Amino acid sequence: MTGSAIPLVEMTGITKTFPGVKALDGVSFTLMPGEVHVLFGENGAGKSTLISILSGVYPQTAGTLMLNGDAVSFASVGDAKKNGVAAVFQEFSLVPTMSVAENIYLGSEPKRGPFTDKGAMRRGAEKLFADLGFPIDVRRSVVSLSRAEQQMTEIAKAIHSEARILILDEPTASLTERETETLFRIVREAKARGVGIVYISHRIQEFSQIADRITVLRDGKLIGTVGVDALSPKALVEMMTGRAIDEIYPTIARKPDGDVLLSIRGLKAWGVGGVDIDVRAGEVLGVAGLVGSGKSRTWRAAVGLLPIKAGSVTLKGKDVTHAPTRRFVGDGVFYLPPDRKSEGLMLSATTRRNIDLGALERDEASGFLGALSPAKLRTITDGIARRVDIPENYMGRAISTLSGGNQQKALFGKGFGRDYDLYIFDEPTVGVDMGTRAALYRLIKELAEAGKAVVVISSDLPEAMNLAHRLVVFSAGRISAELEGDAINEETILASFFSHERPDA
Amino acid sequence: MNTSAQPVAETQASAGSPILAFLRTVFVRAGVLPFFLVAALIIFTLASTQFLSVQNLTNVARQSVYLILVSLGQMLVLITGGFDLSVGTAIALTSVVSATAMVAASGMFPDAVWLVIALGLAAGFGSALLIGTLNSIGIAGFSVSPFIMTLGVQSVGAGIALFITGGVPVSGLPYEFGEFFGFGRIFGVPVPVLVALLAIAAMWILMNRTRTGAQIYAVGGNIKAAHLSGINTRRTLFIAYVVCALLASLAGILLTARVESGETNLGGTIALESIAACVIAGVSLRGGIGRVESVVLGAFFIVLVQNGMNIMQIGSYMQMVLLGSLLVLAVVIDQLRYRMLVGSR
Numbered sequence: 001m002t003g004s005a006i007p008l009v010e011m012t013g014i015t016k017t018f019p020g021v022k023a024l025d026g027v028s029f030t031l032m033p034g035e036v037h038v039l040f041g042e043n044g045a046g047k048s049t050l051i052s053i054l055s056g057v058y059p060q061t062a063g064t065l066m067l068n069g070d071a072v073s074f075a076s077v078g079d080a081k082k083n084g085v086a087a088v089f090q091e092f093s094l095v096p097t098m099s100v101a102e103n104i105y106l107g108s109e110p111k112r113g114p115f116t117d118k119g120a121m122r123r124g125a126e127k128l129f130a131d132l133g134f135p136i137d138v139r140r141s142v143v144s145l146s147r148a149e150q151q152m153t154e155i156a157k158a159i160h161s162e163a164r165i166l167i168l169d170e171p172t173a174s175l176t177e178r179e180t181e182t183l184f185r186i187v188r189e190a191k192a193r194g195v196g197i198v199y200i201s202h203r204i205q206e207f208s209q210i211a212d213r214i215t216v217l218r219d220g221k222l223i224g225t226v227g228v229d230a231l232s233p234k235a236l237v238e239m240m241t242g243r244a245i246d247e248i249y250p251t252i253a254r255k256p257d258g259d260v261l262l263s264i265r266g267l268k269a270w271g272v273g274g275v276d277i278d279v280r281a282g283e284v285l286g287v288a289g290l291v292g293s294g295k296s297r298t299w300r301a302a303v304g305l306l307p308i309k310a311g312s313v314t315l316k317g318k319d320v321t322h323a324p325t326r327r328f329v330g331d332g333v334f335y336l337p338p339d340r341k342s343e344g345l346m347l348s349a350t351t352r353r354n355i356d357l358g359a360l361e362r363d364e365a366s367g368f369l370g371a372l373s374p375a376k377l378r379t380i381t382d383g384i385a386r387r388v389d390i391p392e393n394y395m396g397r398a399i400s401t402l403s404g405g406n407q408q409k410a411l412f413g414k415g416f417g418r419d420y421d422l423y424i425f426d427e428p429t430v431g432v433d434m435g436t437r438a439a440l441y442r443l444i445k446e447l448a449e450a451g452k453a454v455v456v457i458s459s460d461l462p463e464a465m466n467l468a469h470r471l472v473v474f475s476a477g478r479i480s481a482e483l484e485g486d487a488i489n490e491e492t493i494l495a496s497f498f499s500h501e502r503p504d505a
Numbered sequence: 506m507n508t509s510a511q512p513v514a515e516t517q518a519s520a521g522s523p524i525l526a527f528l529r530t531v532f533v534r535a536g537v538l539p540f541f542l543v544a545a546l547i548i549f550t551l552a553s554t555q556f557l558s559v560q561n562l563t564n565v566a567r568q569s570v571y572l573i574l575v576s577l578g579q580m581l582v583l584i585t586g587g588f589d590l591s592v593g594t595a596i597a598l599t600s601v602v603s604a605t606a607m608v609a610a611s612g613m614f615p616d617a618v619w620l621v622i623a624l625g626l627a628a629g630f631g632s633a634l635l636i637g638t639l640n641s642i643g644i645a646g647f648s649v650s651p652f653i654m655t656l657g658v659q660s661v662g663a664g665i666a667l668f669i670t671g672g673v674p675v676s677g678l679p680y681e682f683g684e685f686f687g688f689g690r691i692f693g694v695p696v697p698v699l700v701a702l703l704a705i706a707a708m709w710i711l712m713n714r715t716r717t718g719a720q721i722y723a724v725g726g727n728i729k730a731a732h733l734s735g736i737n738t739r740r741t742l743f744i745a746y747v748v749c750a751l752l753a754s755l756a757g758i759l760l761t762a763r764v765e766s767g768e769t770n771l772g773g774t775i776a777l778e779s780i781a782a783c784v785i786a787g788v789s790l791r792g793g794i795g796r797v798e799s800v801v802l803g804a805f806f807i808v809l810v811q812n813g814m815n816i817m818q819i820g821s822y823m824q825m826v827l828l829g830s831l832l833v834l835a836v837v838i839d840q841l842r843y844r845m846l847v848g849s850r
Binding site: 337349357373 | 715718735794
């Protein structure tokens with residue numbers, strides 16, 4: 001990694017605009033042979049856009065891309081692959097109905113005469129997996145694999161293509177500690193062969209183990225590129241967010257000994273293996289865990305979105321196990337879904353109509369003969385919009401034309417349509433800029449301090465840690481730790497991510 | 506970054522002339538219908554002097570009653586994100602069942618004509634209720650795709666209608682039935698037109714002034730979001746399909762009265778025509794979007810085009826070709842409009 005070497009990748013002044021949105025603004029990025037270069041930034045900072053350009057998903061609007069000193073432009077992902085760029089995205093590019101081996105060889109099937117040679121495929125894939133140390137039967141179909149196994153298959157596929165530039169987008173998000181170790185070993189081996197690796201991760205603690213340099217992006221702009229040991233984790237986070245941590249997270253007063261509103265006992269569901277939780281009024285319960293740990297599924301099962309196999313759910317003293325979701329809504333539970341596009345919003349409808357939906361059942365919205373009064377509904381919705389701070393001129397627009405932050409505010413707004421007692425926020429700030437985050441956190445503070453029970457399920461560890469009065473950590477479908485107050489700290493939580501037993505039980 | 510949230514219509518409009526900007530706004534708001542309507546009026550007026558006469562337009566209005574009723578029902582179902590291919594069957598079954606019931610009842614109560622008619626109506630609506638229920642059980646209860654479910658029910662219903670009649674029209678209906686529902690007038694307004702006006706008013710209130718209406722839009726806009734908002738999505742789908750069948754049934758009664766017999770071949774092409782009317786009127790095939798007043802105009806437009814083509818002496822076979830093309834064209838243009846509305850990636 002000397003300065004005189006020709007960089008594998010040299011991106012200069014890369015700008016990418018989507019209709020109405022500038023996703024990248026003059027970003028430069030270099031990758032040397034044998035280097036692991038971390039891209040660090042919040043959701044929506046432009047990391048995905050940058051690697052999408054590098055891997056040929058779409059072209060840049062402006063700027064140059066050079067590989068080994070030659071200017072190139074990729075017409076397609078296949079084009080980029082031919083030039084030695086392989087990417088492992090968070091959204092997998094595997095064909096679920098085909099076997100692991102078939103997926104590895106997809107597009108480059110070995111042939112015997114005019115026919116594909118299934119035997120050679122199987123043997124080749126088995127050797128590859130043995131070399132990598134991934135214990136997966138290559139004859140299994142991808143649909144039967146766990147998320148971690150799919151992740152391994154995806155990585156194996158990229159390694160198999162003998163790429164010189166390997167892009168890993170949050171590869172450890174769904175891996176266990178041991179699998180992560182294996183991945184790091186593979187990364188180091190690839191590195192030794194002179195492969196350049198672009199590594200996207202939110203886990204600062206991983207950087208010192210494998211990274212060489214870190215490039216920080218924020219709001220589509222390059223903030224800086226630093227050596228891995230140049231900055232403390234805290235400084236990195238402040239560089240990423242652009243402000244001190246204390247400014248973002250409000251201090252939320254806790255109401256002591258609030259009533260238990262929701263009580264979950266021995267809950268079992270698909271991916272959830274026996275969970276006990278009490279949710280109290282006037283307190284923020286944080287819920288942390290990796291993808292697939294059951295942290296989200298538990299709550300989805302509790303409010304009737306997933307089938308419950310065993311256990312009980314009690315709401316305000318009444319047994320509501322197996323009750324339909326609409327009963328929870330009627331009884332004062334608001335659930336904010338993690339994916340606002342698929343579950344939260346009517347994308348082609350206006351912002352107003354979306355917020356209206358949360359307030360429809362209000363008696364104040366009734367007019368003549370109990371019929372819906374558009375004028376009264378409008379008054380209610382305007383009030384909600386002011387409360388969640390959506391500008392008035394956005395109300396008549398299709399909500400899909402709004403920024404992610406404003407969409408999320410509208411989704412929060414649906415929670416103010418009725419008088420709820422319990423708020424379950426599943427990933428409340430995903431893909432939302434810092435300013436909006438701070439605003440949403442203030443709303444959470446208001447709710448908790450008004451005596452509501454608030455649950456914050458988050459993959460963003462600082463968020464879960466800083467908002468929670470009490471924090472439960474999920475691992476492998478169970479609660480692996482329950483922490484309160486000062487006991488909530490990063491090391492304990494991270495350790496609990498991978499443990500399968502409750503330490504105090 | 507403020508420009509990021511500008512609606513596409515406005516940002517692009519600033520580049521063109523004010524007339525173009527106006528047309529674009531009309532297109533995004535109301536869809537393709539205003540343009541089609543103006544084009545049809547111009548073409549047919551140029552083609553024939555008879556076309557733009559009060560008498561002819563009144564005629565079109567009267568003929569369009571049946572399609573308007575069915576299209577209103579189709580609109581409901583389209584707004585929920587589905588569609589209903591069995592509306593033609595609902596018409597045929599209503600016609601056959603109500604006619605058979607009336608013939609049978611008039612044998613039992615020869616003196617009570619209005620009782621006979623009431624029984625006939627009840628039997629007709631009852632059969633449509635069955636069709637709507639069947640559709641919604643499959644679609645809301647078992648998540649069968651609306652396409653397959655209504656296609657299957659369409660065949661089932663048509664088969665039953667043919668089975669009941671043996672393919673022979675059911676005649677011998679009470680004279681008063683045809684006299685009132687087919688050709689009657691109240692205060693000089695034809696009864697079918699009056700029925701349609703009432704149905705339009707009722708549907709407008711349903712869609713704009715009731716929670717059920719708002720829920721129908723929500724289910725089509727995003728069924729998961731609707732579910733999370735505490736809406737009973739199954740009930741909402743049930744209402745949509747049943748009301749759709751009942752509106753088709755109402756059209757079936759009026760048509761039966763018009764032809765004065767129960768016929769299995771009534772409503773043969775109405776599924777296609779009603780979907781075309783809705784799509785041209787800006788009802789989105791993705792659900793969540795559609796307005797009662799536009800759909801009325803859309804159905805009127807379809808009948809207007811058929812009338813104009815008749816005046817221009819275009820054969821019925823060629824009319825089928827044109828109607829099908831119009832539907833596809835409307836869907837293509839709807840795609841374009843959706844992109845302008847939502848803003849492409």
